[in-house]
Amino acid sequence: MIKRLSALAHSLACFQGEWDADIDALRRGASFGSAEPGGIVVGRRGGGLSALEVSQHDLVRSWSRCRLHLWQVGGGLMSQGLAVFFDVGDTLASAVVEGTHLSRLDTYPFVPEVLVRLRSGDVAPPASVGLISDTGDESAATMNKVLRAAGLLPLVDAELCLFSSIEGIDKSQAALFERARERAALPATRCVFVGEDAKERGIAASVGFRVSPHPLHALHLVAVDFAVHP
Structure with a gap:
């Protein structure tokens, strides 16, 4: 159980790093893929694009990756x-x-x-x-x-x-x-x-x-x- 909880804590820490990196990329104006019609204007930031459009699928990429990994390493804890x-x-x-x-x-x-x-x-x-x-x-x-x-x-x-x-x-x-x-x-x-x-x-x-x-x-x-x- 202690090992499993440690793995979950490690996953959360890794996800935080990935999320921060994605948000930093958004602030700099980086794109996570081609914007599709109906995309969402994420925001306007100095030093980046004036208006960055990404698809809803891209916006939830990091969150979905975190939840899936927690399920995989957490086993029964997320059942x-x-x-x-x-x-x-x-x-x-x-x-x-x-x-x-x-x-x-x-x-x-x-x-x-x-x-x-x-x-x-x-x-x-x-x-x-x-x-x-x-x-x-x-x-x-x-x-x-x-x-x-x-x-x-x-x-x-x-x-x-x-x-x-x-x-x-x-x-x-x-x-x-x-x-x-x-x-x-x-x-x-x-x-x-x-x-x-x-x-x-x-x-x-x-x-x-x-x-x-x-x-x-x-x-x-x-x-x-x-x-x-x-």
Whole structure:
């Protein structure tokens, strides 16, 4: 146990160095790869580029690498982790489209409580909460804006939000769910996908996810199957 904890501490120290190096590169204007349409303007720094665009995938690279390495060296210490990923449209909210673009999300009344209870550990160990959503050609900025206006943004983990317009793959591909699992740095059996579409649930299940058709059902599933009993 002491050796395992030492390995975890070493991993955290290594990650801190990598994270600091990535942030320093951003400040100097270095690029982590070609910016994709819908990229995020990270910031403006003297001595660097006036506006640096990187994809959401690049922004979470260091964080995902850390979580995956901690899982690998930590063994059973991270086996109790849990990540619950939700579809957005028709699962958490109704999407309102004006023209060809998303203008707002009307969040269902029960949703905020479900997300808070999952994150707080009210029904099981505290869960990370993410989104897996097909978003057409919407930018990350648009998605953040509508999620914030809908009251959802503070209730999810930004590094676990996977939008097809940013990732370059959608929910018809098992690779998107694999990528979500990698970002969570958990076994697929510790990941849940919640969505109203049976075909999409089938794809998630094909890579080992537990699946649920409705947020309230997901809350029950987590309480029954993932609760830690003394």
